[in-house]
Structure formats: C-alpha cells, structure tokens
Amino acid sequence: MHTRMIDDTSSAMSRNQTTLSVIVPTRNEAGNVARLVAGLEAALAGVAAEIIFVDDSDDETPAVIQALDSTMAITLIARPPERRANGLGGAVIEGFRAAQSPWLCVMDADLQHPPAMVAAMLQKAEDDAADLVIGSRLISGGDMHGLSKRRNIVSHVLAWTTKLAFPMRLRQISDPLTGLFLIRNGAVNWETLQPDGFKILLEIVVRSPKMRIVELPFSFGERHDGRSKASAYEVVRLLRHYAKLRYSADSYLIRFLLIGLVGLLNHTALLFLFTQLFGWHPLLAFVVASETTILGNWFPVEWWAFDDRRLVNDPRWRFVRYWGLNNALMLVSTALLWLLTAPLSNDLLPASLSAICAMTIFRWLVSDLRIWTRLPQQPLTRNRLAHSNHAERLRPSHDAPKSDRL
Ligand SMILES: Nc1nc2c(ncn2[C@@H]2O[C@H](COP(=O)(O)OP(=O)(O)OP(=O)(O)O)[C@@H](O)[C@H]2O)c(=O)[nH]1
Numbered sequence: 001m002h003t004r005m006i007d008d009t010s011s012a013m014s015r016n017q018t019t020l021s022v023i024v025p026t027r028n029e030a031g032n033v034a035r036l037v038a039g040l041e042a043a044l045a046g047v048a049a050e051i052i053f054v055d056d057s058d059d060e061t062p063a064v065i066q067a068l069d070s071t072m073a074i075t076l077i078a079r080p081p082e083r084r085a086n087g088l089g090g091a092v093i094e095g096f097r098a099a100q101s102p103w104l105c106v107m108d109a110d111l112q113h114p115p116a117m118v119a120a121m122l123q124k125a126e127d128d129a130a131d132l133v134i135g136s137r138l139i140s141g142g143d144m145h146g147l148s149k150r151r152n153i154v155s156h157v158l159a160w161t162t163k164l165a166f167p168m169r170l171r172q173i174s175d176p177l178t179g180l181f182l183i184r185n186g187a188v189n190w191e192t193l194q195p196d197g198f199k200i201l202l203e204i205v206v207r208s209p210k211m212r213i214v215e216l217p218f219s220f221g222e223r224h225d226g227r228s229k230a231s232a233y234e235v236v237r238l239l240r241h242y243a244k245l246r247y248s249a250d251s252y253l254i255r256f257l258l259i260g261l262v263g264l265l266n267h268t269a270l271l272f273l274f275t276q277l278f279g280w281h282p283l284l285a286f287v288v289a290s291e292t293t294i295l296g297n298w299f300p301v302e303w304w305a306f307d308d309r310r311l312v313n314d315p316r317w318r319f320v321r322y323w324g325l326n327n328a329l330m331l332v333s334t335a336l337l338w339l340l341t342a343p344l345s346n347d348l349l350p351a352s353l354s355a356i357c358a359m360t361i362f363r364w365l366v367s368d369l370r371i372w373t374r375l376p377q378q379p380l381t382r383n384r385l386a387h388s389n390h391a392e393r394l395r396p397s398h399d400a401p402k403s404d405r406l
C-alpha cells in the first residue's frame with residue numbers, strides 16, 4: 001500500500017474501517033520511519049490499523065514516508081512552516097482530527113517507544129474499558145534506560161513538578177509527560193485543547209472531563225537515529241503551559257472570589273451609608289444592604305465568573321437558586337456570628353472573618369457544582385471557544401438533569 005498525502009485534515013475522508021490509528025509526529029526523522037513502520041507491521045499483525053504521520057521536517061522525512069511500501073495504510077500530513085508554531089502538540093491534534101478509528105495511539109518516531117506497546121495498550125484499553133491508556137516510564141516495570149543520567153534526572157523532576165502543579169487531576173497518573181498513550185476517539189473534544197509544545201498528554205488530562213485512565217509500564221529506549229528535539233526551550237514552554245493551564249483551571253474560582261470581595265466592600269459601604277448618614281435602624285440597613293449586594297453580584301457572577309456555563313440551564317432557574325442560597329447563607333452567617341461572638345466576649349473580627357470564609361467556601365461549592373453546572377462533555381477549564389459555536393454545540397436539547405440540581 002502506498003502513502004496517501006493529505007493537507008486538509010478537516011476534509012471528509014473515505015478510508016477502510018480501521019480499529020486503530022497510530023499517530024506519529026515527526027521532525028527530521030528520515031532515518032527512523034522505515035524501521036518504525038516495520039516494527040508496527042509486526043506488532044499489529046491481525047489488527048486493522050493505520051499510521052498517520054504528521055510531519056514538520058526540513059529534511060527528507062516526507063519523501064521517505066511517501067516512498068514507504070507497507071501492508072498498513074499510511075497517511076502523511078506534511079505541515080507547511082506557517083502551520084508549525086504549536087509544535088509537537090499541535091501536530092498530534094492534527095493527527096487526531098484526521099483519524100477516524102475508534103482508538104488513537106500517539107508515539108514517537110525514533111523507536112524509543114517499543115511498537116509492541118501499541119498492541120499491548122490496545123488490549124489493555126479493551127480489557128479494562130478504559131478511555132485512556134498511558135505508557136508509563138515511572139511505575140514499577142517501567143524505566144528510562146535510554147536516557148542519559150542528566151536527562152533521567154530532568155525527566156523525573158519535571159514529572160514530579162507537574163504532579164505538584166496539578167495534584168488533583170494527576171493523582172492517579174505516574175508519568176504525565178510521557179509521549180506514548182492510547183485514547184478512545186471521542187473521549188476528548190480536540191477543539192477545546194490548546195497545545196503548546198511537547199506535552200500534549202498533560203493538556204488532554206487537565207482539560208478533559210472525567211476519563212477512565214489506566215497505565216501500562218514500558219522501558220523508554222534509546223533514540224535509534226537522528227537528533228533529539230527536546231531542549232531547554234521546551235522546558236520553558238512547559239512552564240508557560242503550566243501557568244496557562246493553572247489559570248484556566250482556577251479562573252472560575254478566582255473570578256468568583258474577586259466578586260465576593262467587591263461585594264463585601266459594597267456591603268460595608270452601604271451599611272455605613274444607611275446607618276450613619278441616613279440614620280436607619282441597623283436591622284433595616286443590614287437587610288437592604290444585603291439584598292442590594294446579592295442582586296448586584298448576580299450580574300458579574302452570571303456574565304463574568306461563569307460566562308461559559310450560561311447555556312447549561314435556564315437563567316431564571318439559576319437566579320432563583322442563587323438568590324435562595326445567598327439569603328439562606330445571610331441568615332446562617334448572622335446566626336453563626338452571634339454564636340461565635342457570644343462565648344468569645346465580643347471578639348467580632350476573627351468571628352466575622354471565620355463566618356465569611358466558611359460561607360464563601362459553601363457558596364462557591366454550591367455555585368460551582370449545583371447552580372452553574374458543567375455539561376458532562378464540557379472541559380474542566382475555561383476555554384476560548386466557549387463564546388462562539390463551541391458553546392452552541394454544548395447547548396443541551398433539554399434542561400439540566402435533575403440529579404445535577406439542589
Ligand atoms: N510534527 C512534529 N514532531 C515533532 C516536533 N518536535 C518533536 N517531534 C517529534 O516528536 C517525537 C519526540 O521528539 P524527540 O526529539 O524524540 O523527544 P524526546 O524523545 O523527548 O527526546 P530524545 O529522548 O532525545 O529522543 C519525535 O518523533 C519527533 O520527531 C515538532 O515540532 N513537530
């Protein structure tokens with residue numbers, strides 16, 4: 001079979017039905033691709049599989065790929081220089097878009113990832129009904145013998161740093177920076193990903209809703225031919241990527257807290273105005289200041305903090321719950337304040353701060369999980385497509401499921 005060359009990954013493709021698409025990003029790997037294809041042919045005998053190379057090379061790699069004669073279907077996506085800015089991660093996404101198989105495997109071209117692992121990961125995915133199988137160098141049975149001592153240390157440190165930066169999302173993953181993994185087609189909406197450089201798996205795991213993830217150990221071998229593209233610049237890119245991912249993961253909370261803080265200042269200013277300047281009764285001043293703040297905060301919470309979650313359910317439904325929640329919390333915090341100050345001989349400041357913190361945590365949890373809920377397929381992080389047709393696609397045909405409500 002000869003290599004097919006495509007340049008528009010969004011075009012509809014007629015292709016024989018395959019179970020597995022192996023996506024191989026390549027940059028100057030002319031000396032490796034033939035050997036890789038031979039390895040995959042042997043490892044995947046009996047599996048309906050195809051190989052998709054996504055190439056950003058300046059050497060003769062594309063010509064070598066085109067000249068390959070293989071028993072497997074091979075597709076080459078040769079990216080022109082102006083499409084290469086998003087690096088290896090962007091190349092992998094282009095491969096995902098072009099692939100039509102139910103299973104997609106990503107692996108390096110330089111034979112550091114053993115082709116036999118691809119078959120083993122497919123088997124594991126089917127046996128465990130997993131959405132994502134990660135080839136791990138860092139669990140028992142895996143190693144990095146192909147790397148120098150220095151690279152070994154750097155890789156370990158980066159893996160630990162990454163796990164520290166995303167402790168919740170990566171709690172069940174030992175090797176978040178590996179380049180070898182197999183994913184169920186459809187488990188992730190590729191359009192929500194914002195790849196930047198080498199670490200596409202991290203982007204997928206942090207931005208995606210719940211997936212069933214399993215790991216399989218492997219031994220990371222030596223590069224067969226050619227030169228490494230890993231560099232200090234890729235480490236800088238990784239740190240930049242952490243910052244972006246962290247902000248988009250926490251931006252709902254950050255915005256929510258900012259609105260809460262401004263609300264607190266407003267409330268205090270209104271209380272002062274009503275009691276000191278207008279001479280109102282403190283109870284009347286408290287109720288009017290609280291209701292004004294609650295109503296005033298609705299708009300930034302709805303249009304700014306959870307701006308991409310507004311399509312999930314009816315705004316009236318959200319408003320009634322928001323208003324009910326905040327009024328209930330106002331009563332509870334008043335009672336709490338009274339309880340805390342009575343035995344502590346009127347030590348008002350720490351008592352009111354504790355009440356505010358407890359109420360803020362509760363208010364955040366209910367708002368995030370029960371009022372401005374996400375659809376199951378919506379990414380965990382805020383994403384830049386949310387305001388356009390992506391949001392349209394997320395709109396459900398009916399209201400949010402009952403189990404998602406208070
Ligand atoms: N399409 C594309 N592929 C890339 C790019 N950078 C690296 N690759 C490919 O991604 C895979 C991993 O790159 P490597 O240079 O092997 O990185 P590494 O395995 O961390 O480093 P070594 O251990 O030294 O090989 C290889 O198949 C590369 O050809 C890129 O910018 N575009």
Ligand SMILES: [Mg+2]
Nearest residue numbers: 108110112223
């Ligand atoms: Mg390599």
